[in-house]
Amino acid sequence: MLYIIGLGLADEKDISVKGLEIARRAERVYLEAYTAILLVDKEHLESYYGRSIILADREMVESSSDEILADADTKDIAFLVVGDPFSATTHTDLALRCRQNDPPIPTRTLPNASILTAVGATGLSLYNFGQTVSMVFFTDSWKPASFYDRIAENASLGLHTLVLLDIKVKEPDLQAMARGRIVYEAPRFMTVAQCASQMLEVEDERKQGVCGKEALAVGVARLGSEGEKIVAGTVEELAEVDLGKPLHSLVLCGRKMHEMEWEFVREFAVDRGRFDGVWKREYGGRM
Amino acid sequence: MLYIIGLGLADEKDISVKGLEIARRAERVYLEAYTAILLVDKEHLESYYGRSIILADREMVESSSDEILADADTKDIAFLVVGDPFSATTHTDLALRCRQNDPPIPTRTLPNASILTAVGATGLSLYNFGQTVSMVFFTDSWKPASFYDRIAENASLGLHTLVLLDIKVKEPDLQAMARGRIVYEAPRFMTVAQCASQMLEVEDERKQGVCGKEALAVGVARLGSEGEKIVAGTVEELAEVDLGKPLHSLVLCGRKMHEMEWEFVREFAVDRGRFDGVWKREYGGRM
Structure with a gap:
């Protein structure tokens, strides 16, 4: 067995x-x-x-x-x-x-x-999540942005999106490989801040208003452990936060976000005044 | 604490x-x-x-x-x-x-x-699920069909929907209550067959082609236990299956269902020929 x-x-x-x-x-x-x-x-x-x-x-x-x-x-x-x-x-x-x-x-x-349900610790209702997406590390020449289409689909229904962040473990070093040696790169784990930055970068190109500076999001780190950390804010704010050690994930909030969810999430806000302002103007059932 | x-x-x-x-x-x-x-x-x-x-x-x-x-x-x-x-x-x-x-x-x-992730045992990819919905027991006078709108939204994106089924535990008997006595009804748990029947009933009224007789679905019972049971088929077929003791849940498949998902799920089919036929005609990325 x-x-x-x-x-x-x-x-x-x-x-x-x-x-x-x-x-x-x-x-x-x-x-x-x-x-x-x-x-x-x-x-x-x-x-x-x-x-x-x-x-x-x-x-x-x-x-x-x-x-x-x-x-x-x-x-x-x-x-x-x-x-x-x-x-x-x-x-x-x-x-x-x-x-x-x-x-x-x-x-x-x-x-x-699973992170797919543990993310309920943010106060966001698991019933209001759409499809989960993954985000990979961008390089200078490779910036796969298919996550943006999936997030846009969820957003069109007012749903939250859980974004799982890239991890690189035991990746071969391509330069060493070209010289005939097998060397592995040091492990890398995408942070909430890197994810938020990549979102802004793609939003800047696609301009559909899906994950711009004023979109609300929640960053989480080490969920389910004693040292778990949750931070809420605009994508612009999250691009600057440091949540410490891996693993990190990010939730982009959907516009349907209910008042009960907001009441819970706002306690994690980097800047509660700004969070409440954006929520009242753009969220809470507005689509 | x-x-x-x-x-x-x-x-x-x-x-x-x-x-x-x-x-x-x-x-x-x-x-x-x-x-x-x-x-x-x-x-x-x-x-x-x-x-x-x-x-x-x-x-x-x-x-x-x-x-x-x-x-x-x-x-x-x-x-x-x-x-x-x-x-x-x-x-x-x-x-x-x-x-x-x-x-x-x-x-x-x-x-x-959680059932939200254990449902991956069906072979359906957790990345391809939209929002989760609940279905309650219909009565003669109360048939809440808001689940249908949510399923339709998921379907519009080709996504699967996990349907969580009603359970009634310690519900007061209203007739006894009217006579001033507190008596509780026997516990009831919705089955996959009841869920499928209620879907057909609502589809019959709404006619948007969301969960009709030929839609593919997967019924699960007692997931995560040794006696777990998984059965795939059309909604019409599932309305006739008996999966035994609670708890049951149902997944309505989205049209985007990938070939790899199909390969896994078809092993659970009530009638593999019919399952494959419907899949090839209507699913597999067709939207």
Whole structure:
């Protein structure tokens, strides 16, 4: 049996009791380590779970899944995933590969907390979110802006958009590669401020009034942990905030934002007067 | 400190290790018991957590929250919530009341699995969901159809809609009440079949082609538990399925449904030939 086990968002104790029992008795334990990270490292998990853990990077999961699935028809293998197993497409792939194996490998998934729902901590209602989008690091020559179209669609219905921010873990250094050496870049995690800046950059080009300087947004960091941080403000304000260590995410608020949501969110405002002013003028059910 | 602790979806062992530690040492432990249910009862939780647990019904949470919050400024109170704490508005209310107390009562929320993300077990991508809607039991004289407008909005963008189904727990019997007696009706949980039937009923009136007989949908039951069940088909087919014990939910598929999603979902089809036929004709990116 392949157990795909969600670890939740913060540390070694966010795993469910059931998940912990399985991880402790499984034949092998893998940790998916490239779509999200916990606030503690592998050694920390190993010491608490009492197991050695194999780090599974993108290459292993996408190209060498046979290695992960070896003996899974007769033995229990645990595949640990930060957050909830279905938050990333990769894990659906793995489950599909199990099903299409001959004979099929039984799988079971243990769900856990995800940023997709933990973002409710902002006070924004989960019923008022549209489709979730991802934002990647822009480079000088590559500024993929498809997120803008998705946000515009959500905005046309007055809905909030959760923006998940790029993380770069174990990325090969292309310059070194050209010289025939494999060197990995230092890990990078997009911040709320970088996300807000990239939004302003694209808004400047597209000019549909979707995520301009005066749009309201909420930045979150390390949600679900004791050190979680939530800051609300205009996109212009958020482009200047420092929310500290990863992981960060951002919610762009929809115009339908209800008074009850506003009442909760405004407590996190960088500048409450400015936040209230924009909300009263442009939000609260106005479309 | 008020700890609002998500219990996850299935049983007593879906609580996080951290949540269990807090529940075991808290001064009082409440269980919110009216927006969702686990597959095990209160006594089961009490025996595993080694604590007596106070059932908190809607009346207590909405009208007598002072009772729950008593001493929370100096003692630890645990408020257990099925699924994720932010899945229901009620719990945001409770957190807001703590914050507005004088002096404010510190709160901490422990997120957990939610139906909003566990629904990824269907193979449908969480990125392709629009706003979530609720459907209530229709009566002869009351058939609230606002869900239809929300589904239509999502459909206009080709997005899936998660439909959360009504549960009635501790509802007063109105006839008995008229005779001056307080009697509660037996608990009721909407099934996938009832949801699909109500969709067809409203589609019949509104005729916008949003959730008619040939629309594709996926019914789920007891997600995240060992006995979870997933069935895909047309809304007409789902109106006839029996998925067994609660809780049920339904996803109405959006036209953008990707080939990778289809490949996964079709394995759950009541009638794979019919499912594939409708998908090829009407879905897969066609809008």
